Amino acid sequence: MTVTFEDLWPVALLDEAGWSASERRELADLQERLSALPATASRVLLSIRLSILTDETTSPIRQELDLVRMAVERGSRVVGIARDLGVSATKVPPWKRPQLGEWIRNRAPEFDEILFWKLDRFVRRISDLHLMIEWCKEYQKTLAAKNDPIDLSTEFGQFMVTIIAGMARIEAANTGVRIESLWKFSRTVEKRWLIGKPVYGYKTELGEDGTKSLVFDQGKVRALRWVYSMVIRGASLYKACKLLTRAGILPPNKGQWSQGNLKVILINPALMGYRVYRPEGHKQGKPPLIAYSTDGTPIKITEGIFTKEEFDRMQSILEARSNKEVKQQNQRTPFLGIIKCGNCGKNWYDTAKSWKRATGEVMNSSRLRCSSYLTGSCGMKALNDPGKIYSLLKDTVLEEIGDYEVIHRKYTRGDDSLARKIQLEEQISHYMTALEPGGSYRDGGFIEAKAKETLSSLGRELASIDPESVEDRWTYESQGVTYRQHWETHGVKKMEEDLVRSGITFVIYEDHADLNVPHDIKERLIVRGDFFGAKRI
Incomplete structure (x- = not known):
C-alpha cells in the first residue's frame, strides 16, 4: 500500500496540533528529501509519546521533526507515525498503546524500523525495553533512538542492548531481594507499618514523626463485627454476602462479595492486631502466619478488631462448616x-x-x-x-x-527478490519507452528486434517473481x-x-x-x- 505525505501529515492534523509556519516549511523540506529516496529504502515507523505537555517537556512537534530528519539521515522512508499523546510509558508498555500497539501487533509487515526521540519517550521500564528488543529479534525489526545510544542496526547499539538485558535481570533479582529484606525487617518492628496492604478493616495513618501505623477503618470494622454476629448465630457466608451487597458495603477489591473473598478476610489473624506474613510457597486461601518476636510472643502492632477468644470461636465454626463441604475439582x-x-x-x-x-x-x-x-x-x-x-x-x-x-x-x-523486481520494472519501462514510435530502438531493423527480444525476456523473469513473496x-x-x-x-x-x-x-x-x-x-x-x-x- 502506497503511503502519501498527505496520509502522514494531513493539513487538518497540522492545524489542530498547532504547527507554526516555520515548522511546516521545515517539514516540507524534509518531505522533499524523503521523496527522493529509492523504493528499496528501509521503511520506518515514528513513535511519538508524551504524558503531559509542560514548558519543560519537548513538544510532540519537535519530536516529530527530529525523527523525520533522523529518518532522512538514515536513508529511510517514513511509512507511519504512531502518535500516543497523554499516555504514560510507566503504566502502558509500547505494545498496549492505542496507536503504536496497533502497528506492533497487527501492522508489523508494513515497517522495518521504529524510531523514537529518547528512551524515556519509548519505555520507562527496562523489562519493557528488553521485551521489545526480543520482539525485534523475532520479527527482524530495528529500534533506534534520536538522543540515546539505542540502535539495533549498529554494533555499538547491539552492545548496549546486551548491557540493558543484563541490567533488567539484575534489577528483577535486586527488587526481589529488597522486598524480601523489607518484609523480614517489618516482622521485627512493632507499632509501625512498613510494607504491604492492610487487611480489610484497617487503614494506614501517617504519624507526626513520619511513620505509618494501622488504625481502624470504622465503617469496615462495623461490617466485620456484624458478619461475626451472623456467623455466631449460624448464618451462612452466602447470606452474609447477599446482605452486605444489599447494604451497599463494598468488598476490598473491585467486583462483588463472595463466600471465598469474605472467608479469606475472616481467617486472617491480622484481625487480632497481629503482624502476619506469608512465607515462600504458602498456599493461596490459607491464612497467613503470625510473626513472633525473639522472646517467642506474637508481635502485636495495633488494637484487634476481634479478641483472641472471638477469633478462635469464629475459626472453629468456619472450620466445622468446611469439613462438611465436598471440595470440587473444578x-x-x-x-x-x-x-x-x-x-x-x-x-x-x-x-x-x-x-x-x-x-x-x-x-x-x-x-x-x-x-x-x-x-x-x-x-x-x-x-x-x-x-x-x-x-x-x-x-x-x-x-x-x-x-x-x-x-x-x-x-x-519476504525473500530477497524485491531489489531485482524493482530493477526489472525500471528496465522494462526503459525498453518500452525506447520502442515507442520515435524511440531510440524503433528502427525496424536488428536493434529493434533485439530490444523486443530483451523486453520479452525481462517480462518473463518479472512474471516469475511472486509479487507477494518479496515483502x-x-x-x-x-x-x-x-x-x-x-x-x-x-x-x-x-x-x-x-x-x-x-x-x-x-x-x-x-x-x-x-x-x-x-x-x-x-x-x-x-x-x-x-x-x-x-x-x-
Whole structure:
C-alpha cells in the first residue's frame, strides 16, 4: 500500500496540533528529501509519546521533526507515525498503546524500523525495553533512538542492548531481594507499618514523626463485627454476602462479595492486631502466619478488631462448616463471559456446591444465575438445570460455526527478490519507452528486434517473481481441521477460549435464548499468536 505525505501529515492534523509556519516549511523540506529516496529504502515507523505537555517537556512537534530528519539521515522512508499523546510509558508498555500497539501487533509487515526521540519517550521500564528488543529479534525489526545510544542496526547499539538485558535481570533479582529484606525487617518492628496492604478493616495513618501505623477503618470494622454476629448465630457466608451487597458495603477489591473473598478476610489473624506474613510457597486461601518476636510472643502492632477468644470461636465454626463441604475439582463456571443475561447484560454464574449430610450422603446442588442476583436489581430467575443450558449452547454453536476451518495467522518474511523486481520494472519501462514510435530502438531493423527480444525476456523473469513473496506479510494457514473437530480433540475449555476471543455471546431471556454471532466472525476466529501474552523475563 502506497503511503502519501498527505496520509502522514494531513493539513487538518497540522492545524489542530498547532504547527507554526516555520515548522511546516521545515517539514516540507524534509518531505522533499524523503521523496527522493529509492523504493528499496528501509521503511520506518515514528513513535511519538508524551504524558503531559509542560514548558519543560519537548513538544510532540519537535519530536516529530527530529525523527523525520533522523529518518532522512538514515536513508529511510517514513511509512507511519504512531502518535500516543497523554499516555504514560510507566503504566502502558509500547505494545498496549492505542496507536503504536496497533502497528506492533497487527501492522508489523508494513515497517522495518521504529524510531523514537529518547528512551524515556519509548519505555520507562527496562523489562519493557528488553521485551521489545526480543520482539525485534523475532520479527527482524530495528529500534533506534534520536538522543540515546539505542540502535539495533549498529554494533555499538547491539552492545548496549546486551548491557540493558543484563541490567533488567539484575534489577528483577535486586527488587526481589529488597522486598524480601523489607518484609523480614517489618516482622521485627512493632507499632509501625512498613510494607504491604492492610487487611480489610484497617487503614494506614501517617504519624507526626513520619511513620505509618494501622488504625481502624470504622465503617469496615462495623461490617466485620456484624458478619461475626451472623456467623455466631449460624448464618451462612452466602447470606452474609447477599446482605452486605444489599447494604451497599463494598468488598476490598473491585467486583462483588463472595463466600471465598469474605472467608479469606475472616481467617486472617491480622484481625487480632497481629503482624502476619506469608512465607515462600504458602498456599493461596490459607491464612497467613503470625510473626513472633525473639522472646517467642506474637508481635502485636495495633488494637484487634476481634479478641483472641472471638477469633478462635469464629475459626472453629468456619472450620466445622468446611469439613462438611465436598471440595470440587473444578469450581469455575463453564462458558463464563459467554452466557449473558437478557435483562441486564451481565454474566451468568454456576453456583454449584456439594455437602455431606449427617448420614455421610453427599448432596449436590447447581443453579445458574445472573451476577445481579445478589442485589435483586435484575429480576431474572435462576435456572435449576445448568447442564441443559450448556448443552443447548454447544449444540447451537456447532450448528452455526462448527464447520468453519481453524486458521492460524503467521508472520512471514519476504525473500530477497524485491531489489531485482524493482530493477526489472525500471528496465522494462526503459525498453518500452525506447520502442515507442520515435524511440531510440524503433528502427525496424536488428536493434529493434533485439530490444523486443530483451523486453520479452525481462517480462518473463518479472512474471516469475511472486509479487507477494518479496515483502513481509501475514500469511493465513489452515490447520486442516474444522472447529467441530478441534473442540472434540481439545475439549470444552478450548471451546470457551475460542468463543470468548471471537466475541460470541449466548443471551438468556425469560422464555428463550439467542446466540449472537458477530458479522466478522471468521476474521475474529483467526488464531493470532501473541508475542507479549506471557512474561519472558
